[in-house]
Amino acid sequence: MAGKRYKYDFAKKKHSPKGVISSVFAGISLGFFCIAAVASLIFHGKGGMYLGALGLIAMGLSIYGFILGLKSFSEKNRDQLFCKIGSAGNGVLMVIWLGLFLAGLA
Numbered sequence: 001m002a003g004k005r006y007k008y009d010f011a012k013k014k015h016s017p018k019g020v021i022s023s024v025f026a027g028i029s030l031g032f033f034c035i036a037a038v039a040s041l042i043f044h045g046k047g048g049m050y051l052g053a054l055g056l057i058a059m060g061l062s063i064y065g066f067i068l069g070l071k072s073f074s075e076k077n078r079d080q081l082f083c084k085i086g087s088a089g090n091g092v093l094m095v096i097w098l099g100l101f102l103a104g105l106a
Contacts, residue, residue, distance in 0.1 A: 013079040018072035022086025025065030029093045032058035052104075059097035066090035 036054050040047050069087030073080065 011077075013077060016072040016075045016078040016080065018068050018075065019078070019080070019082035019086050022065045022069035022072060022090060023082045024086075025061045025068070025088050026089030026093060028073075029058045029062040029065065029090065029097070032061075033093065033096070042061050055097060055100065059094065059101065062090045062093040062097060064092055 020106050032054055036047070036058070039051055043051075065086055069083055069090055071077075072083040072086070
């Protein structure tokens with residue numbers, strides 16, 4: 001007597017759109033960090049208002065990306081990979097940007 005064979009078909013989950021956007025924001029913020037670091041070296045620490053504005057924009061992107069990444073965890077039947085990457089990346093970058101901002105105030 002042959003046993004009944006069950007065939008399972010798992011639907012391929014799509015990536016969460018908010019998670020992808022969160023990961024893109026993390027990449028942009030990291031790019032801004034690299035640009036600001038190189039520009040600061042070129043200008044010998046006298047980048048002034050332009051590098052400060054770039055830093056504030058990047059910090060805003062990382063904060064918004066972190067919030068967006070956390071919201072994307074609630075989406076059902078979606079792959080969570082980019083949610084994790086975006087949330088973790090933006091969280092780390094947010095702390096780095098905040099530390100640089102507070103060091104500049106001191």
